[in-house]
Amino acid sequence: MRINALPSGNGFNFEISHAPEKSLARVGKISTPHGDIATPAFIPVGTKATVKAVLPETMKELGAQALLSNAYHLYLQPGPDVLDEAGGLARFMNWPGPTFTDSGGFQVLSLGVGFKKVLAMDAQTFRSDDVIAGNKERLAHVDDEGVTFKSHIDGSMHRFTPEVSMQVQHKIGADIIFAFDECTTLHNTRKYQEKALERTRLWGIRCLDEHQKLTLERSEKPYQALYGVIQGAQYEDLRKKAATDMAALRSTDPDAPIGFDGFGLGGALDKKTLGTILTWMNEILPAQKPRHLLGIGAPEDLFIGVENGIDTFDCVLASRIARTSAVYTMVGRNNLSNAINRRAFEPIDDECDCYTCTHYTKAYLHHVFRGKEIIAATLATIHNERFIVRLVDQMRAALISGDYFEFKEQFMGRYKHLSGQARD
Numbered sequence: 001m002r003i004n005a006l007p008s009g010n011g012f013n014f015e016i017s018h019a020p021e022k023s024l025a026r027v028g029k030i031s032t033p034h035g036d037i038a039t040p041a042f043i044p045v046g047t048k049a050t051v052k053a054v055l056p057e058t059m060k061e062l063g064a065q066a067l068l069s070n071a072y073h074l075y076l077q078p079g080p081d082v083l084d085e086a087g088g089l090a091r092f093m094n095w096p097g098p099t100f101t102d103s104g105g106f107q108v109l110s111l112g113v114g115f116k117k118v119l120a121m122d123a124q125t126f127r128s129d130d131v132i133a134g135n136k137e138r139l140a141h142v143d144d145e146g147v148t149f150k151s152h153i154d155g156s157m158h159r160f161t162p163e164v165s166m167q168v169q170h171k172i173g174a175d176i177i178f179a180f181d182e183c184t185t186l187h188n189t190r191k192y193q194e195k196a197l198e199r200t201r202l203w204g205i206r207c208l209d210e211h212q213k214l215t216l217e218r219s220e221k222p223y224q225a226l227y228g229v230i231q232g233a234q235y236e237d238l239r240k241k242a243a244t245d246m247a248a249l250r251s252t253d254p255d256a257p258i259g260f261d262g263f264g265l266g267g268a269l270d271k272k273t274l275g276t277i278l279t280w281m282n283e284i285l286p287a288q289k290p291r292h293l294l295g296i297g298a299p300e301d302l303f304i305g306v307e308n309g310i311d312t313f314d315c316v317l318a319s320r321i322a323r324t325s326a327v328y329t330m331v332g333r334n335n336l337s338n339a340i341n342r343r344a345f346e347p348i349d350d351e352c353d354c355y356t357c358t359h360y361t362k363a364y365l366h367h368v369f370r371g372k373e374i375i376a377a378t379l380a381t382i383h384n385e386r387f388i389v390r391l392v393d394q395m396r397a398a399l400i401s402g403d404y405f406e407f408k409e410q411f412m413g414r415y416k417h418l419s420g421q422a423r424d
């Protein structure tokens, strides 16, 4: 049944085909100039225009529909001009499908302050606002105009503003790009959250203006869809305000004001309240526009996202833990380096259809991890990415067939919790 379509002549479109009752979940299709994405979908992360250790062809074979790279990293190296000259991100990295880029806001704001640990909910290590605002050691300074930061590569100084983020992301040329936002932590004060939220709203208007200008100037390039980012930390009124504001935001062009093509749900999210916070936002955001949950990818969180109205997810966790020999299985996480795997002449997971599981044993993987062979990262990453991509594919199939909650119960009954939220 076709419920909602957003007509569009620019190559970007989102269409919902199923919206089961009793939840905010939906099944749909995002169309981009580089191809379609059946949603809900997990989008693997290739931070620097590469999913570490795995060829793009292999990512395609294992079922990845799109990849997400990072504007901050690509801005520093090789530089947006190189990507522009190469014909855009997808062509540059030989990826035959849609791409996303993160705005760079999260990365520049998190420089040198251990932000990733905060996102991993390591509450003891941090206190305060001053994670962003007062630490003498910090490598990033935020003001109303933008963020000044020090490159983690060579220490050189740079400045990102909403306009710069749009210029960089237009040159990189991904199909879906994100507005520049101020990402806060759960430890900022309420007052600071309010200030950051208003800043993100004003930056959203500047992003829309610059995006509109660049889209017109570069009309020969494939259309890029711009998603606004919803912040507001753990506060119900702030999350709802952000969702209301960002849904209504328009560029200042009096003749043809434009709004966002979709929305990114961001910020520090506590695992326990994830579902509730997503509901606050998704009950307000326009149903016909796609929603991306930034940096979330642990299996139990993916279920919560899907049933609370998320269409796409990205997370570096699957590939990052793979390189440390940690792999997902139907019964929880396994560490291939553990001695128990030395003579385990069986696949990582009997039920997995990935290339690694159909050709290699845990004993072999144990051996190559212990020997620090490069192939270890490749084989483990293939398995983990396939595991997560397939899990979301299975959720989509279960939503269509009407047995989503049975599928969830069956999966979670066997799976032991593995925590994680991670952006790169």
Ligand SMILES: [Zn+2]
Binding pocket: 348, 349, 352, 353, 354, 355, 356, 357, 358, 382, 383, 384, 386
């Ligand atoms: Zn596998």
